[in-house]
Amino acid sequence: MTSIASPAAQHRVRRPIKLPSWPERLAWLVAIGGAAAGTIGVVWRFTSGHTAADYGSYVPWGLWVAAYIALVGASAGAFAFAALIFSARWRQHYRLAELALLVALGTFVAGMLSVWIDLGHPFRAWRLLTNSQAGSVMGLMTWFYLAYGVVLVIGLWETRRGPVPRFIERFAWLAVLFAVVFAGAEGSLFGVVGAQATWESGLTPVVFLIEGALFGVSLVAAAGALFKVLTSETAKLLGQALLGLLLALVVVEAAEIFTGLRAAVPAKRHVFEAILTGDYWWVFWVFHLALGVVVPAAILWHSRWRAPFVGAAGALVGTMALASKLNLVVPALAAHEDIEGLAEAFTGPGLVYDYMPSTMEWLVTVGAFALAGLLVLMGHTLLRRLEQSARPAPALTQEGV
Amino acid sequence: MTERASVENLLVLMQEDIRRALKNPDRRWGMVVDTRKCVGCHACTVSCIAENKLPPGVVYRPVVDQEIGTYPNVTRRFLPRPCLQCDEPPCVPVCPVGATYSRRDGIVAIDYDKCIGCRYCITACPYGARTFDAGRTYTEGTPEQQPYELLPAYEYGEERAREQDGDKSPVGNVRKCHFCLHRLEEGQLPACVTTCIGMANYFGDLNDPESLVSEMASKPNGVVLKEELGTKPKVTYLV
Numbered sequence: 001m002t003s004i005a006s007p008a009a010q011h012r013v014r015r016p017i018k019l020p021s022w023p024e025r026l027a028w029l030v031a032i033g034g035a036a037a038g039t040i041g042v043v044w045r046f047t048s049g050h051t052a053a054d055y056g057s058y059v060p061w062g063l064w065v066a067a068y069i070a071l072v073g074a075s076a077g078a079f080a081f082a083a084l085i086f087s088a089r090w091r092q093h094y095r096l097a098e099l100a101l102l103v104a105l106g107t108f109v110a111g112m113l114s115v116w117i118d119l120g121h122p123f124r125a126w127r128l129l130t131n132s133q134a135g136s137v138m139g140l141m142t143w144f145y146l147a148y149g150v151v152l153v154i155g156l157w158e159t160r161r162g163p164v165p166r167f168i169e170r171f172a173w174l175a176v177l178f179a180v181v182f183a184g185a186e187g188s189l190f191g192v193v194g195a196q197a198t199w200e201s202g203l204t205p206v207v208f209l210i211e212g213a214l215f216g217v218s219l220v221a222a223a224g225a226l227f228k229v230l231t232s233e234t235a236k237l238l239g240q241a242l243l244g245l246l247l248a249l250v251v252v253e254a255a256e257i258f259t260g261l262r263a264a265v266p267a268k269r270h271v272f273e274a275i276l277t278g279d280y281w282w283v284f285w286v287f288h289l290a291l292g293v294v295v296p297a298a299i300l301w302h303s304r305w306r307a308p309f310v311g312a313a314g315a316l317v318g319t320m321a322l323a324s325k326l327n328l329v330v331p332a333l334a335a336h337e338d339i340e341g342l343a344e345a346f347t348g349p350g351l352v353y354d355y356m357p358s359t360m361e362w363l364v365t366v367g368a369f370a371l372a373g374l375l376v377l378m379g380h381t382l383l384r385r386l387e388q389s390a391r392p393a394p395a396l397t398q399e400g401v
Numbered sequence: 402m403t404e405r406a407s408v409e410n411l412l413v414l415m416q417e418d419i420r421r422a423l424k425n426p427d428r429r430w431g432m433v434v435d436t437r438k439c440v441g442c443h444a445c446t447v448s449c450i451a452e453n454k455l456p457p458g459v460v461y462r463p464v465v466d467q468e469i470g471t472y473p474n475v476t477r478r479f480l481p482r483p484c485l486q487c488d489e490p491p492c493v494p495v496c497p498v499g500a501t502y503s504r505r506d507g508i509v510a511i512d513y514d515k516c517i518g519c520r521y522c523i524t525a526c527p528y529g530a531r532t533f534d535a536g537r538t539y540t541e542g543t544p545e546q547q548p549y550e551l552l553p554a555y556e557y558g559e560e561r562a563r564e565q566d567g568d569k570s571p572v573g574n575v576r577k578c579h580f581c582l583h584r585l586e587e588g589q590l591p592a593c594v595t596t597c598i599g600m601a602n603y604f605g606d607l608n609d610p611e612s613l614v615s616e617m618a619s620k621p622n623g624v625v626l627k628e629e630l631g632t633k634p635k636v637t638y639l640v
Contacts, residue, residue: 049572050535056458057532060520120518120533120573127517131498138497138521194491194630195527338529339482339626345463346446349537 023226024377031373038367044360045117052360056350058343059333063357064118066325067365070215071111071372072145073183073208074321077216079104079152080179081241086164087172094164096234098383099227099376100220101156106375107219108152110368112145117364137189144182151175156379160386183212196332197268198260207252211324214245218296218317225311227380236305242313243300246293267336274335275327283323292320322365330355411600412590414613420588422606429507430580431607431635432594433617434481438601441466441479445593445602452581452592454554454563457537461530461578462593481601483593484509484530484578485626485634492522492531501575507607507635508580510557516574523575527627528634536572538563558583580604607635 020028044052055062082100085093116122129146133139155175158165187208190199221238224230230238260272275284296313303309334353337343343353357365422428441464449455449462465480490509493501500515501522523531538550553562554571556579564570581591589595594602605614617623623637 050533051537051541053535055533056535057460057523058529060523060533118519120520120535120575121516124515124517127498127515131500131515133494133497133499135494136497136521138495138519142497193495193525195525333524338527339465339480341465341467341480342463342482342529345465345482346443346460348458348460350458350533350535351460 020381021228027226027373028377031370031377034366034370035374037363038365038370041360041363041365041367042117045364048360050120051349052358054355054358054361056352058338058351058353059330059355061118061329061333062355063326063361063365064114064368066329067322067368068111068115068118069186069189069208069329070321070325071107071114071368073186073212073325074215074219074318075104075106075108075111076148076179076183076186077212077214078107078220079148079155079216080176080183080213081217081220082155083172083175083179085172086169087176089169092231093234093237094159095229096220096224096238098156098159099223099229099380100216101152101159102376102379102383103216103219103223103372105152105156105379106372107216108149109375110372113371114365114368137185137192141185141189144185148178148182151178160383179212180209183209186212190328195338197263197265197336198256198271198332199328201256203252203256207249207256207328210245210248210252211321214242214249215318215321217241217245218314218321221314222311222318223376223380225307225314228307230307230310232305232307235307235310238314239300239303239305239310242310242317243297246297246300246317250293271331271335274331278331278335280331284327287320287323288327292317292323319369322369411603411613412595415590415594415603415605416588418605418609418612418614419585419590422609422612423586423588425606425609426505427608428606429608429635430486430585431507431605431614431618431637432483432486432580432591433603433614433623433637433639435601435603435617435639436478436480437639438599439464439479439481439597440599441477442598444596444598445481448592448596449578449581452584453556454552455576456534456550456563457539457541459532459534459576461532461576480638481593482528482530482626483580483636485528485632485636486580488633488635489631491525491527491630491632495521495525497521508582509577510579510582511575511577513557513559513561513569513571513574518573518575520575527630527632531575531577534571534574534576555583558586 078100082097082104085097116125119125128142132142155168158168184205187205191201191204193199217238221242224234224238257272260268263269296316299309299313303313334355337353443464446460446462446464453461455461462481462483465482467478467480469476469478486507486509488507490503493503493509497519498515498517500512502510504510520533523533538546540547540550551563553560561569561571563572584591590604594604603614603617605612607615607618609615617639618637620639622639624640625634625637
């Protein structure tokens with residue numbers, strides 16, 4: 001059997017496109033549905049301003065800020081994971097690293113959308129670059145985001161097809177360092193706010209680092225299982241990383257809660273009491289602890305590092321990230337009056353120490369998460385096609401002719 | 402109470418202090434609130450709303466009603482809470498675009514054209530003195546928006562009509578008390594000071610030893626809110 005096709009002819013041959021698996025098709029369906037819901041939310045937001053939102057003057061940040069820090073943290077985590085693989089030159093995991101870069105891009109874009117829409121003047125966002133204040137952590141973060149976005153796009157572009165360039169492997173350690181600083185700075189955004197007793201802590205950036213790594217790796221595991229790119233080796237690597245990071249999170253959270261509950265300052269104690277036993281206790285106990293920590297840890301523990309289980313655990317941890325960040329943002333603002341009696345001093349919309357995201361806020365957040373999913377799905381499909389077109393087609397044989 | 406103040410009208414006296422202060426480039430505006438004189442009528446809150454055309458959900462000077470003690474030894478204390486115009490304001494360094502800043506005269510101001518509405522400053526203020534203008538109107542949900550809702554406010558000496566998408570509109574901004582800067586620069590007292598029925602407010606230049614406010618601010622019974630934070634508020638309460 002001899003090959004008779006020329007190299008050019010080999011490229012012209014169209015290979016059949018493999019249909020996605022049913023979980024992948026389901027993911028497309030969910031993502032498209034979520035994006036449609038998000039579109040309604042975005043239109044609602046821009047036609048009604050902020051009047052349809054439940055955040056206001058005493059609880060100025062809510063679901064969108066929580067979604068933003070969860071998504072951007074996950075992005076930094078996924079990016080660091082990819083950079084770590086490239087810098088260690090674990091070539092057998094490069095396919096997973098490429099997927100991690102896609103996850104990083106999807107979550108980053110979705111996180112930016114979430115915070116952009118939260119701005120009182122979204123169309124003045126450009127001022128963050130022209131009037132940036134170096135003394136403000138948020139001002140500093142703008143430049144981090146810009147640099148991060150550029151590095152991310154370069155990384156994806158260079159690894160989109162074929163072998164990973166040497167310079168990526170050589171400088172990936174710098175990217176790991178950058179991701180660590182980036183995630184830590186994200187935590188400092190909250191850590192420097194002295195008015196909020198539970199935010200102002202040296203532990204806050206550390207929690208952000210751990211959570212960022214955890215959420216990033218968990219989403220990479222979920223995406224890896226979905227696209228069936230996890231080998232037994234990569235599934236084990238991800239599963240063990242997830243379990244280790246979950247343990248680290250439990251340790252720092254336990255330290256925070258224990259010291260917070262024992263704090264002599266009521267402002268701090270009230271916040272932790274609200275998280276654990278307040279009206280929204282179920283956010284912590286059900287969504288964060290049970291579904292975001294205990295169940296995934298149990299799945300991983302009994303998974304024998306099989307890819308579908310690692311992926312399922314990752315999906316749970318990744319989606320429950322929002323609960324954890326909601327508990328960071330909202331109770332700190334809502335559980336304690338700045339001055340006792342302020343809530344009753346003058347009443348009006350937005351002048352309350354309570355917060356429950358409105359339908360419009362939920363729709364936008366569903367849309368943001370769906371956008372992240374869609375970008376990963378589209379990116380993966382595109383990469384798969386590029387990969388197929390780059391690979392030489394099987395030679396035609398005389399029989400084939 | 403000073404000998405001068407007891408015989409002259411306090412408002413006239415403070416008006417003179419302001420006119421004198423306007424000639425001093427190193428003036429530092431400050432306020433003293435005598436809580437023993439405040440009856441909790443909320444006239445200052447309302448006059449502030451009228452002066453600055455504040456929409457629903459935006460308030461610069463609420464009066465906090467605090468109950469102290471337990472029955473039968475109970476008393477009420479009223480605590481008007483404007484922006485405290487801190488010398489070390491936590492809201493200023495967090496602003497990512499430099500829209501909120503300390504003026505030379507000590508007033509913490511907001512550049513409405515620069516503010517992007519991120520609300521970081523609201524989270525940073527330990528006194529809850531900043532509010533977010535979400536774009537609400539009093540006639541929301543009624544068949545027709547009334548023209549008075551769109552009347553311009555003159556905060557910071559600029560005419561700003563209240564339109565949802567207007568360039569000059571304060572909708573979408575963080576807003577706060579600025580000691581009625583637009584009035585001060587015309588030699589007038591802040592609206593809350595002039596409307597106080599109990600004459601509980603003293604206002605003027607803290608750097609002017611002759612001013613009534615600096616005299617009242619140095620009373621031994623003067624306290625500032627959350628002194629332990631080191632924000633150095635320029636609003637003192639006499640208790």
